[in-house]
Amino acid sequence: MRVLHIITGLGVGGAEEQLRLLLRHLPAHSVHSEVVTLTAPGTVAEGIRADGTRVTHLGMTGNRELAALPRLVRLVRSGGYDLVHTHLYRACVYGRIAARLAGVRTVVATEHSLGDSMLEGRPLTPAVRALYLATERLGSTTVAVSGTVAGRLRRWGVPAARLCTVPNGVDAARFRFDASVRAAVRRQLGLPSGAFVVAGVGRLVPGKRFGALVDAVAEVPGARLLLAGDGPERPALRARAEALGVADRVLLLGECAGGLGAQPAPGGPAPDVPGVLAAADVFVSPSAEESFGLAVVEALAAGLPVLYAACPAVADLPGEQAPGAREFPSSHEGLADALRAARAAGPVRLPVPPAVRHYDIAHCAERLVRVYRTALGTSSRGKAVPTTGRRAPSRVPSPLPHHSPLTTR
DSSP states (O other): OEEEEEESOOSSSHHHHHHHHHHHHSOTTTOEEEEEESSOOOHHHHHHHHTTOOEEEOOOOSTTOTTHHHHHHHHHHHTTOSEEEEESHHHHHHHHHHHHHHTOOOEEEEEOSBOSSEETTEEOOHHHHHHHHHHHTTSSEEEESSHHHHHHHHHHTOOGGGEEEOOOOBOGGGGOOOHHHHHHHHHHHTOOTTOOEEEEESOOSGGGOHHHHHHHHHTSTTOEEEEEBOSTTHHHHHHHHHHTTOGGGEEEEEOOOOOOOOOOOTTSSOOOHHHHHHHOSEEEEOOSOOSSOHHHHHHHHTTOOEEESOOHHHHTSOGGGOTTEEEOOSSHHHHHHHHHHHHHHOSOOOOOOHHHHHTBHHHHHHHHHHHHHHHHHHHHTSSOOOOTTSOOSSOOOOOOOSSOOOOOO
């Protein structure tokens, strides 16, 4: 089958990295994939191309650039695709409409970043929700990345028959602990071999609450913080660390690739995420609202004790599946106490828990292929399914109002 993935952007981010990982594990003998990014073909786009998958940049410059829709329709129609798979809010809105206008009736959308009050790190307004639901009806299947997200979509009114759950996946081998990588990263970053090191990974945006993590680390004498990620909160986090007198203990590493943990050279570029996790003694996810919590699963794959405020990937499983992960009180005082306890326990590497195997990327890719086949089978039984690549004969309703709330991402 020919599948076109449409995503909002391809800079470094959880959904973007997850798409690249999926493309690596979808069976090439039965699934031919191509990618369209509406905006920002960044580091992840380069990686996908290097892996051998074609990436096309649509060239959108704004959220409400409706003139881009005809370009997307032409691209979908010309590719002869059997199925369109959309990722992230803006791509889901434009992609579902474009697929229908291009005559591709099988459209799968993955909901990566839906919280109770936030969507992709921004406030979830009634207008955004209304547009989402209007365009959701144009698709075939909506995939939730966790049972928690599926429940949120059902409460919104998305019919259960249109929903399925395919969790995010992890390639555990990429995060396997390597003592030599730990030593190399610590040397590169100037960390004493015996220092207590806390790690966090994610976009530096308000919803991730990394400010609370800076506050907590400041209360643990000698503790060091490695933050892997970039975003608009970076200057505020730097100023916060300086105001608390711990700027020398807080390292904002910027974008860190999710690569294979190669040993970095002293003075070289920032280590990758596996390298950051290897250097750490505990991992913290302070975000109070998550759709999955992939960074937590990656930290568990690295054998780290994990402290989290919210993580559906762990909460949706029985407790014995992730014994090294512990929820902490939402206050920074509670987090500081949890960090002190982790420091007192000393550096430890835990066995990789069953949760990591549960979220193995190969299994997740297999589940997604089953979703594709089911969606294609359902579409083929409909009465008005055109040949792939031709315009659908039925009229497609336009859910885009003149002032569309395409403000997310």
